[in-house]
Amino acid sequence: MNADDWLRAFAAELHHRRVRPDDARHVVAEAATHLRDGGGDPTVVFGPPGRYAAAIAESVGAAPPPAPSAPGPVRLHARGITKRYGRRTVLRDAGLTVRAGQIAAVVGANGCGKSTFLRICAGLVSPDAGEVTVGSRLGYCPQQGGTADFLLPDEHFVLVGAGLGLARGPARRAGRAAARQLGWDTPGDVLTRHLSGGTRQKLNLTMSTLTEPDVLLLDEPYQGFDRGTYVDFWDQLGRLRDAGRAIVVVTHLLDRLDRVDLVLDLTPAGGTDRNGDAGWGGRA
């Protein structure tokens, strides 16, 4: 396991053990600095991510469980999701429950089926086993693609709006307003194919929020975003969460795991140690 994978698994384990986000961020950053200074295999230096996270949780104490009033009704419930491509099993018995007003992060190493899981939740791909129950309205934003090169951003809004029975004017206005939330002033006359990669992703994201979905499924939607947009993106997600949406975001960046309520780590079993044995280093 390389250092990045280890840190990712470690962050997920800390979250899993309800270590306060602030504490978790410091501990992960400190471990990263240590590995950069000293090198070495992280599983030797720190032990398996699960065990080290358990030791940390014991040292700093965990956050109290969230107030019971906060989460709303269940909006997405996936259970027993298994998907095979040929002989390769990408997902084995994966599950996730997200309530209104929650953000769930789907993390894991490359190729562990994060996108597939999301596409199954969106109903774009059939699983080999398992089922998904979702709210009545779904929004899905792919990693890339999903826009039309030869249409204007406004025309995308009209097209998506028409699906909901919106007239042109309101659809365009709603689209522009949603784009502004991402710090993007939609140009009136630039074809999508002339937009930069990051801007095209803003369009992509705007399209998926335009339908006012109860469940929003986002597949690493921030590719090509600059720093400011990335911050706007998480702020926008926070607003959507507060508005009672259920959000699932596939991500490989861990610096925002403090902004999410749930983490689903799809790294296959054996990649992380969930036994939580504190080891001799963890007890005084």
Place this chain on the structure above:
Amino acid sequence: MNRLLTVAEMTLRELLRRRGVLALMLLLPLTFYLIRRDAYVGQSVRSLMLGISWAVSTAALFATGAARELEPRLRLAGYRPHHLYLGRMLGLWAAGLAIALPFFLIVVFDAPGLRHGGVAAAMLCCVAIAPPLGILIGALLPRELEGTLLLLVIVTVQMLIDPAGTGAKLTPFWSSREIGTWAVDHTDDGYLTRGVAHGLVVTVGMIIAVAAVSSIRLRRRRHLRHLPVG
């Protein structure tokens, strides 16, 4: 209805902005028409039909490829499969008519001795069949190169096959060939009836095939259940 027309409109807008494709769509039938023009005008008119068929079905193929990633999202945004494929077809039929019209006028002025009603009917067959054909190929062959090659094969077979043989009836544009012969060579009305019947059957068959493929591709998956609203 609004959804259908919006998809048709956006299909047309996209097509009109692809200047290069548009130029080729006009150039291709024109070349087909002019290349044998010095000899026998009937042969030129028949080539023209093939040129139009090829150009419009290629446009449909590319429009389908461009929408591949977009369609599932529109499906989630409240579109039904038939809005998407019928809307696209509507847009392409309009584009096909717009392309065929100038060529019809060329034939009217350039070859006055023909049954021009027949030329129009033959062109209509091409314009009716080409969009669903292109959409169907685009839906079945995800890579555009493969689709383009398959279209080339279809057009070449159409061009070289003996129109009187039984196999010819299985080619998609046989109707325009039959009606074209009626218009150019003033043959008996049997050609016209057979052609019109073939054109209708193929058009309806193609639309049904597109409907079936699209409905499967954009179906509501069985593992997904929706919670009641509220």
Place this chain on the structure above:
Amino acid sequence: MDIERRGQWLRGVLDLCVLGLLRDRESYGYQLAQALDAAGIGPIQGGTLYPVLLRLQRTGLVTAQWREGAAGPARKYYRITEDGRAALRQGGRDWVTFVRPVTGLVAEGVDE
């Protein structure tokens, strides 16, 4: 050295060793690990050291601050507090009181 026994001993005194290292100057995790090794205690892995540092921080014996060093990236620097110094004095006395009789008992056996 018997690795398991060394672990048991360390578990009891690693916090005191760290406080001892921090007595004169502030330091960060990796530097502390190296200093412990250089002092002859042997290699201390991050997985052992950082939980101890966190506990010292939580109990107020050290404070920590993220800061850019003279060279290199930002690091979390630990500094001993007055409580920490008091704990070091008390704990150090206890340790010496504890090891003296132990040494006396086992010293003769070592030379055989």
